[in-house]
Amino acid sequence: MKGVIQFLFKVSLVTLVGLGMVLVYLNAQLTKQFDALSFSVGATVYARPMELYVGHPLTQEALRVELAALGYRQVSERPRAGQYRIVSGNRLDLMSRGHRYADGHEPSRDLRIQIAEGQITSLTDFSGNAVAVARLDPVVLAQLSGSHADRELVRLKDVPTELVNVLIAVEDRQFWEHHGISLTGIARAAWVNLGAGRFAQGGSTITQQLIKNLYLTRDRTLSRKLIEVVYAVLLDAQYDKSHILEAYLNEVFLGQWGARAIHGFGTASRFYFGKPLGELELSEQAMLVALIKGPSALNPRQFPDRAKARRNLVLSEAAEAGVIPAKDAQQAQSHPLNVPVRPADRVGRFPAYVERVQRELRDRYSREDLISDGLQIYTAMDPVRHAAAQQGLTETLDALGQQGLDPSREAQGAVLLLDIPTGEIQAVIGGRVADGGFNRALDARRQIGSLVKPFVVASALIRQPDFHSGTLVRDDPITLSLPNGDQWSPQNYSKTDAGVVTLETLLATSINQATVHLSVAIGMDAVLDDLVSFGIPLAPGRPPASVLGVSELSPLAMAGRYQMVFNRGFEVPLRAVRAVVDPNGMVVSPKPFATRQRMPSQVAYQVDRMLIATTEVGTAQRLGQAFPGLRMAAKTGTTDDGRDAWFVAADQRTLGLAWIGFDDNRVANLSGSRAALPVLQSAYRAITRQSRVIPRPDGLRETWLNAYGVDVDADCPGARPHAVPVDSPPPISQECNAQSGQGVERSWWQQWFGG
Amino acid sequence: MRVQLGCALIGLVLVGCTQSPVARPPVVDASWRATAQDRVQPSTPRQSEVAPPPVRGIDPAREQGETNRVIPIAPVAKIAPIDAPKAERTIPPAVISLLDQADQLRVAGDLNAASSRLERALRIAPEEAEVYYQLARIRLEQGGVQESVSIATQGVELAGADNALKRDLWTLIATARDRLGDTGGATQARVRARALN
Numbered sequence: 009m010k011g012v013i014q015f016l017f018k019v020s021l022v023t024l025v026g027l028g029m030v031l032v033y034l035n036a037q038l039t040k041q042f043d044a045l046s047f048s049v050g051a052t053v054y055a056r057p058m059e060l061y062v063g064h065p066l067t068q069e070a071l072r073v074e075l076a077a078l079g080y081r082q083v084s085e086r087p088r089a090g091q092y093r094i095v096s097g098n099r100l101d102l103m104s105r106g107h108r109y110a111d112g113h114e115p116s117r118d119l120r121i122q123i124a125e126g127q128i129t130s131l132t133d134f135s136g137n138a139v140a141v142a143r144l145d146p147v148v149l150a151q152l153s154g155s156h157a158d159r160e161l162v163r164l165k166d167v168p169t170e171l172v173n174v175l176i177a178v179e180d181r182q183f184w185e186h187h188g189i190s191l192t193g194i195a196r197a198a199w200v201n202l203g204a205g206r207f208a209q210g211g212s213t214i215t216q217q218l219i220k221n222l223y224l225t226r227d228r229t230l231s232r233k234l235i236e237v238v239y240a241v242l243l244d245a246q247y248d249k250s251h252i253l254e255a256y257l258n259e260v261f262l263g264q265w266g267a268r269a270i271h272g273f274g275t276a277s278r279f280y281f282g283k284p285l286g287e288l289e290l291s292e293q294a295m296l297v298a299l300i301k302g303p304s305a306l307n308p309r310q311f312p313d314r315a316k317a318r319r320n321l322v323l324s325e326a327a328e329a330g331v332i333p334a335k336d337a338q339q340a341q342s343h344p345l346n347v348p349v350r351p352a353d354r355v356g357r358f359p360a361y362v363e364r365v366q367r368e369l370r371d372r373y374s375r376e377d378l379i380s381d382g383l384q385i386y387t388a389m390d391p392v393r394h395a396a397a398q399q400g401l402t403e404t405l406d407a408l409g410q411q412g413l414d415p416s417r418e419a420q421g422a423v424l425l426l427d428i429p430t431g432e433i434q435a436v437i438g439g440r441v442a443d444g445g446f447n448r449a450l451d452a453r454r455q456i457g458s459l460v461k462p463f464v465v466a467s468a469l470i471r472q473p474d475f476h477s478g479t480l481v482r483d484d485p486i487t488l489s490l491p492n493g494d495q496w497s498p499q500n501y502s503k504t505d506a507g508v509v510t511l512e513t514l515l516a517t518s519i520n521q522a523t524v525h526l527s528v529a530i531g532m533d534a535v536l537d538d539l540v541s542f543g544i545p546l547a548p549g550r551p552p553a554s555v556l557g558v559s560e561l562s563p564l565a566m567a568g569r570y571q572m573v574f575n576r577g578f579e580v581p582l583r584a585v586r587a588v589v590d591p592n593g594m595v596v597s598p599k600p601f602a603t604r605q606r607m608p609s610q611v612a613y614q615v616d617r618m619l620i621a622t623t624e625v626g627t628a629q630r631l632g633q634a635f636p637g638l639r640m641a642a643k644t645g646t647t648d649d650g651r652d653a654w655f656v657a658a659d660q661r662t663l664g665l666a667w668i669g670f671d672d673n674r675v676a677n678l679s680g681s682r683a684a685l686p687v688l689q690s691a692y693r694a695i696t697r698q699s700r701v702i703p704r705p706d707g708l709r710e711t712w713l714n715a716y717g718v719d720v721d722a723d724c725p726g727a728r729p730h731a732v733p734v735d736s737p738p739p740i741s742q743e744c745n746a747q748s749g750q751g752v753e754r755s756w757w758q759q760w761f762g763g
Numbered sequence: 764m765r766v767q768l769g770c771a772l773i774g775l776v777l778v779g780c781t782q783s784p785v786a787r788p789p790v791v792d793a794s795w796r797a798t799a800q801d802r803v804q805p806s807t808p809r810q811s812e813v814a815p816p817p818v819r820g821i822d823p824a825r826e827q828g829e830t831n832r833v834i835p836i837a838p839v840a841k842i843a844p845i846d847a848p849k850a851e852r853t854i855p856p857a858v859i860s861l862l863d864q865a866d867q868l869r870v871a872g873d874l875n876a877a878s879s880r881l882e883r884a885l886r887i888a889p890e891e892a893e894v895y896y897q898l899a900r901i902r903l904e905q906g907g908v909q910e911s912v913s914i915a916t917q918g919v920e921l922a923g924a925d926n927a928l929k930r931d932l933w934t935l936i937a938t939a940r941d942r943l944g945d946t947g948g949a950t951q952a953r954v955r956a957r958a959l960n
Contacts, residue, residue: 061857061887111868111879140860141887429889430882578917587879595875601882601898604913609920661889703923 034235035242041223042243042255050161051383053365054146055391056434056586057107057114060121061141064128065696068098070392071123075102077147077391079283086134089116090287098123101134105287107145110386110587110595114143126696147391150362152378160274162285164254167273170332171285171293172253177329178297178322180214183253188215188244189237215240217300218256221271262296263303270303280308280347290332291340294322295347308347316345360438360447361389361584364564367450368585372598382591387584388432390425396694397423397435397664398442400687404668405440408683413676420671422448422563423687425695426663428571430601431580434662436564446671453560454652454669458518458680459645460544460557462573462615465511467538468530469611474736477512477618478713478728481529483522488552498524498556510717512728515618516626518644520556527555542606543569543579557645567656567665573615574641574658576702577607609705614731616702619643619658621728627681631657634689639699642688644680651676655684660698664688709734718746858888862897874905892922896932903939911939930959 058074060066075092080102083091092102099122106116119142122130131139151159164172176183182190190213212220219239243252263270263279270279276296277285288296298318299306308315320341327337365387369378377383401421408414423437438447446452469475483506487497498520505521506513514522527535536550544561546554561569564582572579583599590596619641623632628642638659645654653668653676666687670676678684704710708731712722717738720727724744732738739748854862861884868877878901884894895918903911915932922929933956940949 059857059883059887061855063855063857064887111876111883138856141857141883427886430886432886576917576920578913578920586882595879597875597879600878600907601885602907602910602913603917605916605920703921705920 031238031242034238035246038223038239038242039246042247051152051378051385052148053150053152053362053385053387055149055387055389056432057109057143057146059141059143060119060128060131060139062128062131065126065698066123066128067126067696068100068123070696071100071121073392074144074147078105078145079278079287081283087118090283095120104142105145105284107143108589109143110384110589110597114145117142146386149358149387149389149391152362152366152385159258159272160278160284161258161272162254162274164250164257167257167285168288168293170290171273171288171297173331174290174294174322174326175297175300176214177326177331179217179300180212181329183214184249186213186215186244188240188242189213212236213240214256215244215252218252218259219243221259221261222255260300261303262299263307282348289340289343290336291319291323291343292346294326294340295319295345298322308345309349312345312347319345357442358389358394358436359442359444360449361387361394361433361436363438363444363447364433364436364450364584368583368598369588372588372596384589386586386588388427388430388434388586389584390434393425393662393691393695394435394437396691397425397437397687399694400690401437401440401666403690404666404683404687407686408668408678413678413683418670419668419676419678420448421666421668421684421687422452423667423691424449424563424567424663424665425691426567426571426582426665427661428574428658428663429580429661431568431571431582432586433564433582433584436584448667448671449563451562452667452669452671453562454667454673455557455647456544456559456561456566457557457645457647457652457654459566459570459643459654459656460539460555460559461515461518461523462619462643463539463542463544463569464523464527464535464555465515465618466542466573466607466611466615467535468511468526469614470538470608471530471534474733475511476708476717476730476732476738477614477621478510478717478730478732478738480508480510480717481514481522482525483507483509483514483519484525486521486524486528488524488528490552491549496552498553508716510713510715512618512621512730513626515615515643516622516624518627523555524552527552542572557647563665563667566654567663570643570656570658570665571663572606573612573619574663575603575612576609576705577605577612578603578609579606610707610733613702613705613708616641616700617731620700623657628655628657628685630681630685631689631692635692635697637699638697639701640692640697641700642685644685646679646681649675650678650683653678653680653683655680655688657685657688657692658700659692660700662692662695662697664691666691704731707734708732709737711737713738714744714746716747718748720744720746854891854893855888858884858891858894861887862893865897865901869901869904874901877901878905890921892918892925892928892932895921896928896935899932899935899939903935903942908939908942912936912943915939926959930956933959 079090081091083093085093087093087101087103089103089105092100094100099120101118101120103118104116107114117139118134119139120130120132120134120136121128131142133139148160151161180190182192216236219236223239258272258274260273261269261271262273262276265279270276273296274285276299277283277288280296281288281292295308295315298315298321301318305311306315306318323332323337323341326332327334365385366378369385373383401423405414405419405421408419409417420439421437422439423435424433425435426433436449438449439445483500485497485505487495490496500520506519509519509522511526513519514526532552532555536546536554539554539559540546543565544559547558547560551558568579568582571582580601580603581599585598588596588598620639622628623640623642627644631640631642640657640659642655642657646652651669651673655666657664666684668678668683668687711719711730711732712724712727713730713732714720714724714727719732719738719740721742721744727744741748861880865877865880865884868880878898881894881898881901884891885898888894895914899911899915899918902914915936918932919929922932933952937949937952937956940952
């Protein structure tokens with residue numbers, strides 16, 4: 009007898025120890041997974057907020073696109089936060105949402121916006137008091153997180169209390185009291201199941217539902233149910249209720265759209281109602297709670313009647329539980345479902361831009377920190393401009409296909425849009441498809457062709473202070489003996505010689521021989537040194553052909569070189585990220601605004617003007633013709649056999665760069681003006697534009713020169729406006745066709761050659 | 764019609780060149796200043812030209828239908844000069860508001876937030892030299908001395924005829940250069956500031 013008892017005791021002990029070990033194991037598994045998953049809200053990447061102030065270039069349409077992207081809803085009564093009302097054709101009232109920015113809180117405020125002729129003409133509050141400047145909330149570009157890239161995660165404190173109360177009243181009334189499982193719930197379920205003769209109702213607590221969503225398969229077996237109960241108890245013992253509730257709110261399955269599963273209330277709020285959770289009305293909150301029961305069967309888009317019935321039941325139960333006033337429930341029950349037929353565009357996917365953002369942050373944050381830290385990342389990305397750039401590329405590549413220039417439809421491209429004075433990157437298109445593959449805007453290294461010429465001319469203007477855009481350069485065959493013994497005779501594409509050209513013509517029509525003549529005249533070594541100092545690295549051996557663009561740069565690097573020219577010679581480091589806020593509210597600006605002069609402003613000014621001439625009379629005329637009355641600067645670039653087509657353009661604020669070519673660098677017969685120009689033509693058409701106006705720096709004066717660089721009357725045929733150095737003016741003549749000045753005793757030419 | 768005229772003009776130039784007239788236009792000519800490394804052969808006629816080595820990166824101004832266009836010194840409409848002097852310089856209210864906010868934040872010691880407001884102002888009015896002055900001042904306080912000089916230098920470039928602002932900018936540059944140990948540069952900047960009094 010004693011032996012039997014002892015035996016039983018030993019068996020029990022072993023069993024208990026075994027069970028304990030299983031529990032410890034299960035617990036370790038559970039906490040490991042739960043901690044890894046739970047509150048990694050990830051990093052949120054925001055687009056630039058739209059700034060509102062009198063004078064801001066903006067169209068009614070662009071404003072409405074922005075409001076739509078932000079999920080603002082049009083109403084007919086006085087708008088509340090996240091709503092707007094169109095008062096008349098050019099007036100719009102809105103109530104902005106507040107947002108905590110890196111530099112402080114932008115409060116929610118009432119704004120009356122008047123727009124006329126492409127800009128804001130009046131900005132007041134609803135009472136008519138002037139508002140100097142206000143910001144809308146920013147569009148979310150991306151959530152950076154390992155597994156939940158597609159979710160709009162929420163923190164418990166940001167979830168409306170009402171919604172939480174309704175949820176608990178309907179799904180788990182004892183949530184705040186029980187220990188993970190509810191015995192009354194299980195008893196009730198058992199009763200129902202007995203009646204139904206099968207295992208139909210779960211009687212699950214919120215904790216159990218979370219476990220089910222997180223760890224378990226969907227099959228309804230008793231063993232699964234047992235594990236679920238064990239897990240629920242363990243979870244409840246180790247984490248506080250609010251922790252569990254927050255995980256539930258972000259995890260619960262609330263719908264399916266094609267291959268995309270809708271998890272969590274934040275995501276569902278966008279998916280069903282196109283607005284953030286905080287803006288849902290009671291009836292909408294109840295609809296989301298109703299969906300927990302059966303997201304597919306109750307899908308309000310497919311089965312509006314069923315969905316509405318269930319929603320109203322939720323409202324009744326919540327009222328009966330006393331968490332909402334009965335009359336509010338009744339009122340909400342009378343509301344329509346209010347679910348737009350199509351889901352709002354999912355959180356935008358801009359892999360090429362986001363990649364740039366991540367690279368800017370790489371030095372400061374590890375990959376893990378980036379996705380798990382709850383960082384708020386504010387960028388300069390402009391959704392409207394980004395769409396314009398992508399559209400421009402897509403249209404152009406399609407056209408190349410149709411024209412037979414790209415029969416295989418394998419041509420690729422890259423587009424960048426930058427704000428010239430701040431160096432902020434507004435759009436990055438890395439290829440034909442925004443699939444997060446090879447990012448050509450950042451990583452392709454391609455020969456730059458004629459994009460180099462403005463820098464050769466800049467070098468000449470620096471080294472010869474008496475040079476100006478009207479200075480004549482020889483354009484006839486030239487042969488250089490290279491150090492390795494080869495002979496190099498660059499040719500003009502036209503296979504003709506102009507004899508002499510002005511520097512302006514050299515740039516505007518991109519003449520090769522004249523560029524080489526100019527470089528040799530200035531001193532090839534000096535020009536090559538200057539190219540390096542402008543940030544254009546040379547191929548090994550410093551080939552003289554560098555002055556015709558054999559250097560290889562990425563589109564982004566090339567855009568940076570032109571930013572300097574278009575910004576009066578001041579280079580501003582390009583950046584996508586404006587500021588980062590960590591979860592403790594610490595603000596970091598990884599790359600604050602900086603500037604550095606790398607080219608004298610007089611030189612940048614003259615080159616800029618020659619590039620304006622390029623759109624007026626040169627290789628970029630097509631762009632000029634597309635926007636009559638708008639002054640823009642531009643440069644085309646094409647490499648040998650048309651392997652690369654480049655185009656750079658600038659209006660007053662925006663620098664655009666487009667590259668088209670093939671990844672395998674094949675012969676393609678592309679040209680800058682035909683293949684790349686249309687990309688930017690299309691992009692500029694879709695954005696606000698301003699004529700280039702650049703104040704003339706000291707040391708230069710305005711005059712009119714004829715084709716020989718002689719200062720003549722402005723009315724002379726063929727005379728063009730030029731800025732010339734005050735200290736060494738060109739010769740002056742009364743004769744329109746004069747080839748040299750009268751009264752100029754010894755020109756620099758004569759000084760050099762003793763003529 | 765006008766293009767033809769341009770071509771005719773070029774014809775004249777070419778004739779002029781070959782007949783070596785007394786007064787030649789100043790033409791940049793590669794045959795002067797050639798260094799040993801890049802010796803230039805006398806221009807050879809095209810027929811006997813050696814084939815160019817396979818050099819890529821040559822842009823040919825390849826405009827369809829424009830290949831015959833030798834020299835496009837096209838006349839332009841008599842438009843106003845690109846830089847018609849701006850009338851009165853007025854700082855937009857939005858920028859004034861942001862400058863005020865930045866100043867309050869700066870006084871309160873929140874230099875990051877102040878800098879961020881100024882960057883907003885810069886986005887609204889990137890031509891406004893006052894914004895550069897304020898940014899340069901903040902950078903100096905933040906310890907970015909070299910950055911401060913650079914930003915102020917751009918401010919000088921943008922200040923146009925605003926001598927009072929230019930003087931402030933040069934004074935700021937002098938202070939920053941002192942801090943960098945560049946006494947000579949600081950003195951130069953002070954001289955320029957004083958010249959604007």
